[in-house]
Amino acid sequence: MAALPRRIIKETQRLMQEPVPGISAVPSETNARYFHVIVTGPEDSPFEGGLFKLELFLPEDYPMSAPKVRFITKIYHPNIDRLGRICLDILKDKWSPALQIRTVLLSIQALLSAPNPDDPLANDVAELWKVNESEAIRNAKEWTRRYAMDN
Amino acid sequence: MVDVQDELREQACGVCLEKYNHPTKLPCGHIFCFLCVKGIAIQSKKCAMCRTEIPHDYLNNPVLLDNIPCEKNSTDCRTHDYQWYYEGRNGWWKYDERSNCDLEAAFIRGDKQCKLLLAGALYHVDFEKNLQVRQNDQTRRRRVRRDTPTLPSKGIAGIKTNSENLGGEIEAELHREHSENTENNEEILVSEDLNANASEEDLISEIVHTLSDITLRTQEETASDLPDTGNR
Numbered sequence: 223m224a225a226l227p228r229r230i231i232k233e234t235q236r237l238m239q240e241p242v243p244g245i246s247a248v249p250s251e252t253n254a255r256y257f258h259v260i261v262t263g264p265e266d267s268p269f270e271g272g273l274f275k276l277e278l279f280l281p282e283d284y285p286m287s288a289p290k291v292r293f294i295t296k297i298y299h300p301n302i303d304r305l306g307r308i309c310l311d312i313l314k315d316k317w318s319p320a321l322q323i324r325t326v327l328l329s330i331q332a333l334l335s336a337p338n339p340d341d342p343l344a345n346d347v348a349e350l351w352k353v354n355e356s357e358a359i360r361n362a363k364e365w366t367r368r369y370a371m372d373n
Numbered sequence: 374m375v376d377v378q379d380e381l382r383e384q385a386c387g388v389c390l391e392k393y394n395h396p397t398k399l400p401c402g403h404i405f406c407f408l409c410v411k412g413i414a415i416q417s418k419k420c421a422m423c424r425t426e427i428p429h430d431y432l433n434n435p436v437l438l439d440n441i442p443c444e445k446n447s448t449d450c451r452t453h454d455y456q457w458y459y460e461g462r463n464g465w466w467k468y469d470e471r472s473n474c475d476l477e478a479a480f481i482r483g484d485k486q487c488k489l490l491l492a493g494a495l496y497h498v499d500f501e502k503n504l505q506v507r508q509n510d511q512t513r514r515r516r517v518r519r520d521t522p523t524l525p526s527k528g529i530a531g532i533k534t535n536s537e538n539l540g541g542e543i544e545a546e547l548h549r550e551h552s553e554n555t556e557n558n559e560e561i562l563v564s565e566d567l568n569a570n571a572s573e574e575d576l577i578s579e580i581v582h583t584l585s586d587i588t589l590r591t592q593e594e595t596a597s598d599l600p601d602t603g604n605r
Contacts, residue, residue, distance in 0.1 A: 227490055228471070232390050282508075285388065286416050286493035319413060319493075320387040320421035 226254050230280060233323050245327045247278065255280040259291075261327060263370065264335040268362035269297070272370030276306070276330070278323065288317035289326055298358075298365035300339040300348035308333070309343035381438060388413065388421050394469060395532060398436040401425040408469055408530055410435060412493030437532065456522040457498075459505055459515045467522075469530035480519065491530075 234254070237247050244264070250256040259276040263269030275294040281287050291313060293306035301309040312321060312329055342348030351358040381396045381404070388409035395407035403422045405413070413419065414427045457476045458465040468476060472489050479487035480500055487498045488508075495508040498517055507513035528534040 229388075229390050282495055283490065283493060286412055286490075316424075318417070318419070318421045318424065319409075322390075 227284075229285060230254065237324060242324050242328060244331060245324070247323055247327060255284075257323065259327060261331050261334070263366060264331055267335045268359045269299075269334045269366050269370070272366040274334075274370050276327075278326075280323075285319035285321075288313050288321075289323060291326065291330065296365060296369040298347060298362040299334065300337050300342045300344055300351045300358075301333060303343045307343065309341060391471075393439070394471060395529070396438040398438055399425070399427060399431070404438065407435065407437065407532055408492050411531070416493045454522075455519050456524065457517060457519055458524060458526060459517045461515075461527055464527040465518065465524065466531065467526050467529045472530070476519075 234249055244262040245259070247257045247259045250258065257278040257280075259278050261274045261276060263272035263274065273295075274297060277292050277294055279290045281290065291308060293302055293308065295306075296304075297306075303309075308330060310329060310333055312318070312326065337351060339348040339351035347358065347361075350361070381393050384393065385391060386393050386396075386406045386409055387403075388405050391406075393404065393406055396404050397407045397410045398404050399410065399420050401420050401423050403420050405421065409421075410427075411432060413421050414432050418427050418429070419425065420427060455477055457468045457473050459468060460466075467473070472491060475489060476487050476498060479498075485500055487500070489496045489498060489505075496505050497508060498505045503517050505515045505517050
């Protein structure tokens with residue numbers, strides 16, 4: 223019934239034609255607003271070598287409101303909770319309609335390189351990250367190996 | 374001036390990612406389509422590029438950089454035989470070029486309705502009732518019509534175009550969704566007032582027009598047409 227807004231078509235085409243290295247986002251065959259996303263863990267981070275699945279949904283009033291993004295793959299990160307919800311300002315109050323799917327996913331990838339335990343979503347993870355960073359990083363590597371490396 | 378406009382035609386708006394449609398400049402210097410500016414001025418109230426706050430009265434006097442109806446921009450659309458209009462105070466507004474294409478395409482396909490994202494809000498245009506209804510506030514409705522492009526209109530999408538204006542002045546005005554029963558009556562009264570004055574000197578009628586316009590505007594601004602600020 224409703225035609226897909228031109229901006230979404232444009233972003234989708236560009237994601238296919240000029241993919242962002244380390245990120246893939248493919249629209250669902252049944253819903254062009256729902257994207258299957260895979261983000262590779264950044265180099266020199268405890269998530270290196272992992273392939274993390276996410277889901278991304280563009281609400282009806284996108285780009286006036288932010289996409290809804292969630293990790294599907296379990297991940298040990300102070301700003302991502304056990305349901306995969308992400309604490310990232312640009313997905314909330316710092317959203318701007320000039321941001322795009324690709325910039326959002328790049329920001330999420332950057333969040334993997336730079337965990338911020340002072341603004342936690344997963345409190346136990348953040349706590350450990352603050353008091354015993356090496357153990358937290360060990361856990362993150364272990365989770366990456368266990369959940370993000372078996373295809 | 375011509376150069377600037379040519380340049381603008383080649384660039385894309387940061388919000389809709391398309392070529393500028395009625396480029397409009399914010400006080401911070403960033404440029405977006407008029408309807409994109411309207412969306413962010415109403416919703417986030419911040420520039421989409423630098424997050425500078427947009428003055429709350431900006432939409433009363435937006436800085437439009439292009440007063441040429443930009444049919445050249447909608448090259449992908451061949452719908453110039455028909456124009457879609459929505460009803461405003463004492464007159465009809467043309468839909469912007471893109472929405473016009475979407476409406477016409479849906480109408481030709483035989484759809485019963487068409488969904489539009491206008492200035493950040495979703496609207497349903499019902500082709501059977503000839504009515505535009507705001508999705509999140511069903512009391513906000515306007516009549517719509519499909520007509521020839523030459524129908525006398527107030528302007529395009531809230532950008533007033535006076536043909537006999539002073540030096541190409543363009544006055545933009547907030548979209549106002551009228552609940553059919555109340556405000557449209559008000560409109561009719563206004564236009565009758567104007568007709569009564571029409572026999573008198575043009576100047577006087579011009580002043581009356583301006584005054585009633587200003588009065589209405591102030592009233593409606595306090596009544597607030599902004600989304601998410603409560604319903605009528």
